[in-house]
Amino acid sequence: MARTDDDTWDLGFGVGATATLVAAARALASRQDDPLIDDPFAAELVRAVGIGALTGALEDGSDLADQEATRTMIEVIAVRTRFFDDFFVEVGRESTIRQAVILASGLDARAYRLPWPAGMTIYEIDQPDVIDFKSRVLADLGVSPTAERRSVGVDLRDDWPAVLREHGFDKGAPTAWIAEGLLIYLPPDAQDRLFDNITTLSAPGSRIATEYHPDGGSGIAERTSSMRAQWAGQGLDLNLADLFYGGEREPVVDCLTRLGWQVTASSRPEMFAKFGRRYPEDPAGAPLRNSLSVTAIRK
Numbered sequence: 001m002a003r004t005d006d007d008t009w010d011l012g013f014g015v016g017a018t019a020t021l022v023a024a025a026r027a028l029a030s031r032q033d034d035p036l037i038d039d040p041f042a043a044e045l046v047r048a049v050g051i052g053a054l055t056g057a058l059e060d061g062s063d064l065a066d067q068e069a070t071r072t073m074i075e076v077i078a079v080r081t082r083f084f085d086d087f088f089v090e091v092g093r094e095s096t097i098r099q100a101v102i103l104a105s106g107l108d109a110r111a112y113r114l115p116w117p118a119g120m121t122i123y124e125i126d127q128p129d130v131i132d133f134k135s136r137v138l139a140d141l142g143v144s145p146t147a148e149r150r151s152v153g154v155d156l157r158d159d160w161p162a163v164l165r166e167h168g169f170d171k172g173a174p175t176a177w178i179a180e181g182l183l184i185y186l187p188p189d190a191q192d193r194l195f196d197n198i199t200t201l202s203a204p205g206s207r208i209a210t211e212y213h214p215d216g217g218s219g220i221a222e223r224t225s226s227m228r229a230q231w232a233g234q235g236l237d238l239n240l241a242d243l244f245y246g247g248e249r250e251p252v253v254d255c256l257t258r259l260g261w262q263v264t265a266s267s268r269p270e271m272f273a274k275f276g277r278r279y280p281e282d283p284a285g286a287p288l289r290n291s292l293s294v295t296a297i298r299k
Contacts, residue, residue: 019106
């Protein structure tokens with residue numbers, strides 16, 4: 001079913017299921033020999049959601065699709081996760097920033113697993129049901145955040161800046177932002193509003209990390225369309241082509257530069273090389289070859 005302006009979802013359906021899919025990939029990446037990431041909570045969060053195709057992959061190693069596509073997806077998610085992990089770690093080590101915002105946080109557990117500096121506050125923004133689910137599962141596991149975590153239950157299509165400020169966010173202090181796996185799920189005008197709002201809320205010295213797919217995600221959707229039948233047979237009703245928004249949008253590098261940010265961007269193969277990995281030379285990796293990992297500092 002195609003997206004609408006007022007559609008809803010949970011972690012087992014629609015846009016929310018992609019957060020569970022990514023968490024499963026993080027769990028599997030954490031088990032690799034010489035892993036790039038360590039997410040000890042991803043597997044339990046995926047099991048709690050209960051999508052058969054994903055819990056099966058965790059329990060017995062069964063594939064979500066053909067071996068090639070599955071391996072590539074896990075590698076891409078591992079490199080992407082490491083990029084955002086390192087961004088936050090470097091912010092804590094190299095700057096005086098002491099508030100961070102994770103947009104569309106989904107099953108992201110960075111508030112629990114990263115070595116945050118003293119005095120850091122992490123704001124996690126997502127739909128209320130998603131936030132409540134993750135908080136409950138992690139509490140049941142008996143784990144605590146490694147910094148002050150403030151959950152902000154609000155749809156990013158609503159007035160999220162106002163709700164963020166109600167939770168104690170200080171727009172006068174520099175902030176570290178991440179928008180991971182988010183932009184392709186936003187219409188082009190909503191992407192513009194997102195960066196306008198971030199810029200308005202960002203004091204000088206603020207930093208942001210995000211990613212940009214020049215084709216708007218159409219290549220990813222086309223490549224994963226072959227997986228849909230197998231996913232459906234295992235209880236995962238997910239068609240990425242229905243979830244991405246098309247239409248022309250301003251490239252992220254241009255947008256942030258226009259808004260007064262100093263921007264750095266690296267291609268996906270460059271990020272693989274940075275972490276000692278070789279970019280997959282297979283059809284599954286082709287749609288993401290031109291994707292960019294982007295960081296920026298507010299001037």
